[in-house]
Amino acid sequence: MSRTGLLDTARVRGDFPILAREVRGRRLVYLDNAATTQKPRQVLAAILEYYHTTNANVHRGAYDLAVRATSAYEAARGRVARFVNAWAPEAVVFTRGTTEAINLVAGSYGRAAVRSGDTVVVTALDHHSNLIPWQLLCQAQGATLRMVEVTPDGRIDLSDFGAALERRPKIVAFPYVSNALGTVTPAAQLSRLAHAAGAVVVVDGAQSTPHLRVDVQQLDCDFYALSGHKMLAPMGSGALVAKPALLEAMPPYHGGGEMISRVWDDHATWNQIPHKFEAGTPNVEAAVGLAAAIDYLEAIGLERVAEHEQALARLAIDRLSGIDGVTVYGPADHRAGVVAFNYGDVHPHDLATILDHDGVCVRAGHHCTQPLMRRLNVAATARASFYVYNDVDDIDALAGAVVKAGAIFGQVPA
Amino acid sequence: MSVLPDLRDLYQQIIIEHNRAPRNFRALPGASHTAEGNNPLCGDRITLELQVEDGVIRDIGFQGRGCAISQAAASLMTTAVKGKPVAQADTLFHAFHDMLMSGTDGPADPAVLGKLAAFGGVRAFPARVKCASLPWHTLRAALEQRPKPVTTESPNE
Numbered sequence: 295m296s297r298t299g300l301l302d303t304a305r306v307r308g309d310f311p312i313l314a315r316e317v318r319g320r321r322l323v324y325l326d327n328a329a330t331t332q333k334p335r336q337v338l339a340a341i342l343e344y345y346h347t348t349n350a351n352v353h354r355g356a357y358d359l360a361v362r363a364t365s366a367y368e369a370a371r372g373r374v375a376r377f378v379n380a381w382a383p384e385a386v387v388f389t390r391g392t393t394e395a396i397n398l399v400a401g402s403y404g405r406a407a408v409r410s411g412d413t414v415v416v417t418a419l420d421h422h423s424n425l426i427p428w429q430l431l432c433q434a435q436g437a438t439l440r441m442v443e444v445t446p447d448g449r450i451d452l453s454d455f456g457a458a459l460e461r462r463p464k465i466v467a468f469p470y471v472s473n474a475l476g477t478v479t480p481a482a483q484l485s486r487l488a489h490a491a492g493a494v495v496v497v498d499g500a501q502s503t504p505h506l507r508v509d510v511q512q513l514d515c516d517f518y519a520l521s522g523h524k525m526l527a528p529m530g531s532g533a534l535v536a537k538p539a540l541l542e543a544m545p546p547y548h549g550g551g552e553m554i555s556r557v558w559d560d561h562a563t564w565n566q567i568p569h570k571f572e573a574g575t576p577n578v579e580a581a582v583g584l585a586a587a588i589d590y591l592e593a594i595g596l597e598r599v600a601e602h603e604q605a606l607a608r609l610a611i612d613r614l615s616g617i618d619g620v621t622v623y624g625p626a627d628h629r630a631g632v633v634a635f636n637y638g639d640v641h642p643h644d645l646a647t648i649l650d651h652d653g654v655c656v657r658a659g660h661h662c663t664q665p666l667m668r669r670l671n672v673a674a675t676a677r678a679s680f681y682v683y684n685d686v687d688d689i690d691a692l693a694g695a696v697v698k699a700g701a702i703f704g705q706v707p708a
Numbered sequence: 709m710s711v712l713p714d715l716r717d718l719y720q721q722i723i724i725e726h727n728r729a730p731r732n733f734r735a736l737p738g739a740s741h742t743a744e745g746n747n748p749l750c751g752d753r754i755t756l757e758l759q760v761e762d763g764v765i766r767d768i769g770f771q772g773r774g775c776a777i778s779q780a781a782a783s784l785m786t787t788a789v790k791g792k793p794v795a796q797a798d799t800l801f802h803a804f805h806d807m808l809m810s811g812t813d814g815p816a817d818p819a820v821l822g823k824l825a826a827f828g829g830v831r832a833f834p835a836r837v838k839c840a841s842l843p844w845h846t847l848r849a850a851l852e853q854r855p856k857p858v859t860t861e862s863p864n865e
Contacts, residue, residue, distance in 0.1 A: 639728075641774065641779075643774075644776045704724070
């Protein structure tokens with residue numbers, strides 16, 4: 295460890311083939327991990343191994359290969375369940391990611407539970423994927439969507455959260471970690487308050503699951519959505535983790551094979567949970583890759599992952615704040631490895647182009663959080679987000695490229 | 709091996725200058741033609757208003773926000789077409805479009821394009837072509853009186 299809290303990144307980086315690539319003769323500085331992460335050899339090998347040795351359709355073949363494919367798929371389910379301390383393996387429904395998981399909750403639980411005149415609560419910190427499904431639900435059911443305000447430094451406004459709960463909402467949805475600002479919300483406390491008001495709690499875990507130790511039973515949420523591709527696993531992997539009693543009571547979401555028990559001409563009965571919610575051939579490769587990614591992260595330890603990212607974020611905030619004209623958004627503490635910033639009048643897209651020229655990949659835009667951007671009174675921000683393979687050199691490259699952008703745009707003070 | 713694109717070719721002084729002080733950045737009350745341009749992924753937005761009389765663009769104003777490329781492209785476009793016949797604006801649209809769509813070694817003809825040739829540097833930055841072309845496609849929509857907002861973001865970017 296070169297500095298307190300940092301991982302042995304030289305060793306970690308060796309596991310990620312893409313990081314050996316050069317961009318315009320420079321090393322690839324990948325700082326867009328909140329969008330998606332790179333994949334280690336171990337995950338790629340697990341997927342290859344699955345296709346080399348195990349591939350068959352799951353839950354239907356009588357032959358040995360199909361039994362082994364089913365075992366691999368169900369073992370991955372168990373791995374996800376242990377990783378987030380789910381209530382049971384059948385509490386884990388595999389999905390394409392967080393977005394599909396939240397749409398499942400809105401489309402199944404929401405359609406059954408929310409009626410005309412009811413209220414659904416979301417927050418201004420939410421990603422569009424934890425907003426649009428609720429907008430669609432409320433529009434379809436004639437319900438009211440109530441958005442909880444944020445504080446100027448990008449935390450959920452707890453007094454407004456309390457005010458929203460006075461409406462006795464049926465559903466309260468919020469993120470555990472903000473993708474745009476890195477804010478870590480007091481999810482267990484929010485969950486407790488929402489339950490006391492009689493609501494069911496939906497937590498968007500897309501940005502928390504990769505970066506800190508998650509325990510859904512300790513959070514005591516009802517639904518928890520996660521994406522694999524943001525935690526070293528393949529795109530198209532993800533899960534809805536839900537209290538089994540709720541899943542039992544919910545109507546199906548998609549219809550098709552696998553999710554049925556008995557089928558007559560004009561009706562059918564449903565398979566047990568979680569299969570009731572997994573219509574069609576699942577993405578077994580993604581599940582196997584997700585399990586391998588969890589193994590990789592657990593070998594490091596989620597506590598050390600969190601410590602590493604927070605150390606990098608502190609360093610990045612320190613370096614960027616030292617550049618005259620740079621504004622860093624988000625709270626001073628309770629934040630994950632995400633740093634959103636702007637530089638004077640330089641538009642974030644121009645900033646991203648100039649950074650890219652030095653091989654530094656950052657996101658520029660509204661980060662799928664337009665209501666939040668409106669409240670911060672910005673059209674867009676640049677965002678650097680860190681993961682296990684980022685190091686101090688990456689922060690140096692980021693800060694150096696930002697200074698270069700200032701020179702091009704005449705931001706550097708005379 | 710391609711030659712490294714130079715940032716100074718993209719952010720030429722005239723582009724930086726027009727971004728800092730955009731010309732014709734104003735509303736045009738009583739405009740005869742108007743259109744909206746919107747690149748939602750990017751967040752670039754432009755509202756374009758024109759006063760067209762007898763086939764001539766008598767006045768033009770734009771508003772909106774976006775990156776330096778889109779703002780400078782809008783500003784320089786307004787200076788290029790103001791006072792010109794609609795047919796000439798159309799010729800400029802095609803010349804500008806052809807320049808952006810040609811490969812990096814294609815010509816940026818200053819004889820036709822004048823100051824607009826400064827956007828030739830955008831070609832080396834494919835992700836930014838849509839920023840330069842947004843105001844021009846918005847102009848075209850305004851002149852053709854198409855009500856639907858214009859976008860230059862395509863799903864394959």
